[in-house]
Amino acid sequence: MAEQQQYHGVMEKIQEKSPSASQVVAVLALFPVGGTLLTLSGVTLTGTLIGLALLTPLFLLFSPVIVPAAILIALSVAGFLASGAFSLTAISSFSWLYKQVSGKGGPVMEQIEHVKRRAQETAGQVGQRAREVGQAAQQRAGGGRE
Incomplete structure (x- = not known):
């Protein structure tokens, strides 16, 4: 008899602490989404590392062209922004x-x-x-x- 009361007490505590049906459904619904996103992030990381490994020699070969081109683009953007700022100042x-x-x-x-x-x-x-x-x-x- 004492064992049955103890069993019912344990079962009540388990039921109190157990997740509700909506929580179980949410976990079951979100588990595949999380798995899919984790898989996609792994594929993206792998693709990035492979691409970096393959393109590093090209970056090294073409860096004398890429770096000045990047500087030219940055200066051009800065010039356009400065021109716009000066124009707004003049108009005001x-x-x-x-x-x-x-x-x-x-x-x-x-x-x-x-x-x-x-x-x-x-x-x-x-x-x-x-x-x-x-x-x-x-x-x-x-x-x-x-």
Whole structure:
């Protein structure tokens, strides 16, 4: 009798910890997908290694041509990107200038004065902070000598 109760207790614990039917179906459905993807990754790795082994001599033979060609392509792309950036800068500058001349933009002098005030305030704050740090350093240095 005690054995049956112990058996039922063990079976209840197994059923509590066992996966549900949906989990079993998910594993059964995903197992072939995972296996297929693992097989494809192995085939890809093998193909890459074989291709690299076969093409390495060609890369070595043609590297005097490939490296300058890659540099030329990189410089060409950089030139096109720089040209586009300069064009955008010029267009935005002309747009700003047009707005200022036509009176559609804010007053330039007010903007310049605002920037000057902010720069002076920032410089004053930096100077004040530098003085405070210098005084604190002097106090520490003077206090250590006595």
